[in-house]
Amino acid sequence: MEIHGYQMPENLYYEKNHYWVRIEGDILVMGMDDFAQKMAGDIVFVKIPFVGKKLQTGKKFAQVESGKWLGKVYAPVNGELIEGNEALEADPEFINQDCYGTGWMYKIKPVDMGEVENLIHGTDAIDKWLLADIEKYKEH
Amino acid sequence: MKLYNLGKVPWQESQLIYHALALCGEEALCLLSPASPYVCIGFHQDVTQEVDLEYCRQNHIPVFRREVGGGAVFLDGRQLFFQLILHRNSPHAPKRIDAFYRKFLQPIINVHHKIGVPASFKPVNDLMVGQRKISGTGVGEIGDSIAFVGNLILDFDYETMSRVLKIPDEKFRDKVKKTIEENLTTISRELGQESLNRWDEKTLNDLMSKEFEKILGPFTFGRMDAVLIDKIQELKTTMLDDGWIYKKAGQLTGRVVKVRAGLEMVQRMHKASGGLIKTNFEIREGKLANINISGDFFCFPHTLVQDMEKHLEGAALGDIREILMAVYDDPMNQIPGVTIEDWMMTIKK
Structure with missing residues (x-):
């Protein structure tokens, strides 16, 4: 669905720092959402941590750089990193071009798949959360 | 504070x-x-x-x-x-x-x-x-x-x-x-x-x-x-x-020197099957400037590289592929072993 010009697929789960999560069998795929990539501008670097890295919900586990800002990536669930999108090492702009497709960032094996239910999901919740953030980002 | x-x-x-x-x-x-x-x-x-x-x-x-x-x-x-x-x-x-x-x-x-x-x-x-x-x-x-x-x-x-x-x-x-x-x-x-x-x-x-x-x-x-x-x-x-x-990041094939917002100097190298391609250029406000192409690939006619430089000068980054396609569409132009994708690798940020 589109909310104020931002594409936010309603079938995805969202971490509050604007990373999306998709369930694929018993693993999770995550990436940056459309709102975040538009706010960040041109992405110039994505850190791909080593496979096997333990992730803790809400803790940073990687960095992403837009040229103007070196930001962090937060784990959406407890789990283990099982793959990073290596194509982003050479072409980080995939995130800007196709953030839900070729611009995916990491694959995670969650400790408990049920944790995704703690993420933002469902049309109403996504809508409410994004509208609030759009308002926040209008400040100053 | x-x-x-x-x-x-x-x-x-x-x-x-x-x-x-x-x-x-x-x-x-x-x-x-x-x-x-x-x-x-x-x-x-x-x-x-x-x-x-x-x-x-x-x-x-x-x-x-x-x-x-x-x-x-x-x-x-x-x-x-x-x-x-x-x-x-x-x-x-x-x-x-x-x-x-x-x-x-x-x-x-x-x-x-x-x-x-x-x-x-x-x-x-x-x-x-x-x-x-x-x-x-x-x-x-x-x-x-x-x-x-x-x-x-x-x-x-x-x-x-x-x-x-x-x-x-x-x-x-x-x-x-x-x-x-x-x-x-x-x-x-x-x-x-x-x-x-x-x-x-x-x-x-x-x-x-x-x-x-x-x-x-x-x-x-x-x-x-x-x-x-x-x-x-x-x-x-x-x-x-x-x-x-000394920690390593992604592989670079060349250099990008950002001088200011809207001006970057780029040097790229790429090994195509037809030979090495080297490019030097600037990206000024999203457009190519002062592009220089060299390498050890063969091309015909011998003025083709100069012509390509001319066509690419001032081009918006989004138009590069189209310009290259026009070059390759002309049957007179031959660059064996060098594809449009090879050029796209060398004319990018």
């Missing part, structure tokens, strides 16, 4: 202090400059690709990797650093990147105006005098803090800056130096060398602290306490370690 008005400090501390404050979660403004020169690379850069390490070693110029993005820069005591550390969720910090820079570059603009330099903000994060940049800035999220760092450039050593960068050929190095000279100005260049007697480090730091107080409220005097000193010592063991400085 605390103000650390430190003047000249050992070069290592000119970087470690803001990392330490950020990791300690202490909000502060640091005003300082390094007692000796060094090279500072961006968080994700590969030092072996970016810096002429042999030159630096011979000239006793150390190298540091910051936890802030951007490119390699040569820093010395003629650049006065401002480093603002805020909590990640500070009410002072606008969420939008452009609004953040606009807000916190305003004090620096005001200082330039006070001393007679007509600096203005150019989104996203540049401070310009006419077409020339006069301050470098960046932001990194460190710990649970945001570190906003930048410099007031009294004077700049263009020669050493172009020397410390790893650039494979001297022609390109000379071009880099000239382009930096054309696109980066300094306070002494704007006001004359004698102005530096009037606008010394202490006076300018006082002006900066007053301007930052206008948006952040009154400062209290910060001292390097035991906690901060311990954190700096701890960081010395990690951030001055070769493992940190």
